[in-house]
Amino acid sequence: MIESIIEKSVKNKALLLLTLLIAAFLSFWAIRQTPLDALPDLTPPQVIVNVKYLGQSPKIIEDQIIYELTNALLATAKTKTVRAFTSYENAIVYIIFEEGTDLYWARDRVNEVIQNVSKNAPKNATIKLGPDATGIGWAFEYALTSKNRSLDDLRSIQDYLYRYALLGVEGVSEVASVGGFVKDYEVTLRQEALYKYDLSIDDLMNALSKNNNDLGGRVVLENGFEQIVQARGFARSLDEIAGITIKTVNGIPLKLSDIADVRVVPTYRSGMAELNGEGEVVGGVVVVRYKENAYKVIQAVKEKLASLHVNDVEVVTTYDRSDLITKAINNLKRALLEESIVVLAVVMLFLLHFRSALVVIIVLPLTIALTFLCMKLFGLESNIMSLGGIAIAIGAMV
Incomplete structure (x- = not known):
């Protein structure tokens, strides 16, 4: 069979070269389009639901929201496992679906359940x-x-400037x-003032x-211009409140x-962020969207951060x-270069024939390029495991 392939290749040199050029072009396109990431995504299809119920204990959240929510999610099609974790004011529900389930189909099913459960949930509770x-989206x-701004100022800058700016970057799911x-x-109300003026907390609210x-x-309409009438009452400072x-x-x-003191205070927090042991800072975590090219997204995020001043x-x-x-x-580049040099040296040393060595040197990068084409066709991404396997395969080929 091999002799037949070689014979036909020799007889049809033009067709063979054209096929190689097309394969090389497609392989180059595949290398540019194959998603690049460092870690292989081995996580099953998973959807996360966040529950927030201000001021409530884990027991109340579990009894009033989580119990109904988890039972409804267990009845969802293709659901494999549902896990819920509750804490003070918060709860997280993980829904694991069967292997091969489309993530966005699963999110639609979960969203339908959330809409139904929200009708019976307490008014102050939010389910979203x-x-x-995926689990490796943290990129x-x-x-x-x-040096001069306070932590609350930095947090406001992060929440209302950097976060919204980065959410506009293509491929970013969450910041x-x-x-x-x-x-x-x-x-802070004064009790004696409430009693004096016969006021209740509901009246103030x-x-x-x-x-x-x-x-x-x-x-x-005035002098040919439309004047918009608007009553402005939205408070923008402590004095206005x-x-x-x-x-x-x-x-x-x-x-x-006259009956209360108004001031700015920090919201209750259960953690902090510190940088290199030098004190507290404010930080942001960028999560890459499912099936996105992590490398390109990270580069776009860094460009956006550089543009914000x-x-x-x-x-x-x-x-x-x-x-x-x-x-x-x-x-991988270093492995390819080293193997090519070794092949060139060995062939030249034993055969003293440069064209024979050139054949092997051309086949090595072409084989790697065709590997990326197959990875693109089968929906596989480039990561440490796949690139490491290619590097080992180069040595095996040599």
Whole structure:
């Protein structure tokens, strides 16, 4: 059979060269399109559901939400396992589906369950889907440091500038914020003032919710221009919150500052972020979307971070998986170069024939390129295991 292949190849040199050129072109395209990552994704199809119920214990969250949610999820098609973990104010539910299940099909089924369970859940509880990523989606981390800004300022910059900017990068599923303090506006009531003016906590809550809002009116045509009428009541500072009118007493407005103290306080937190033992910082964790090219996404994230400039804020990269990907690719290049040099030296030494050595040197990179083409056709990504296998195969071929 081999003799027949060789004979036909010799007789059809033009066709053989054309086939090799087409294969080389397709292989080069496959190398450019094959997703690059450092770690192989061995995780089964998995969907995460986050539950938040402010101020409640794990037992209450489990009894009022998790029990119904997990039972409904177990009845979902192709569900294999459902695991739930509850803590103070939070719960996480992992839904493992059968192998081969499309992740986005699974997310649609889980979302249907969430919509049904949410109807019976407490009003203050929120149930939402987690990011469309796998267990190895955690690909890039950074920290925000500053010499003059406080931790709550850095957290606000992270939540409202860096996070939203990075979420717009193609391939990014989620940007999680860690560390720092989340601002809360706290109203501390004076008991004697409540008794004096005959007020309840519900009265204050209703007044705050109704007054802290912008209302739209209508459009007035004036001199050929449309003037938009709008009542602005949305509070933008502590003074504006303190100036909200609660009620009128003998024709005099009773303001919130007359019966309470308003101040900014940090939200309760159960952890912190520290950088190299030098103190607390605020950080961000970038999660890459399912089936995306992790290397390209990380490069795009770094370009976006470089384009964002905030005075007295420095961005420090704390974890970058692209470095590991680059090292794996460089290792394959080095192995190919070393093996090619060894083959050239051995063939030249024993055969003293450069063309024979050239045949082997051309076949080696072409074989690797065809391997990437097959990986692309079968939906396999390039990672440490696959690149390491190719490097070993080069030695076996030689």
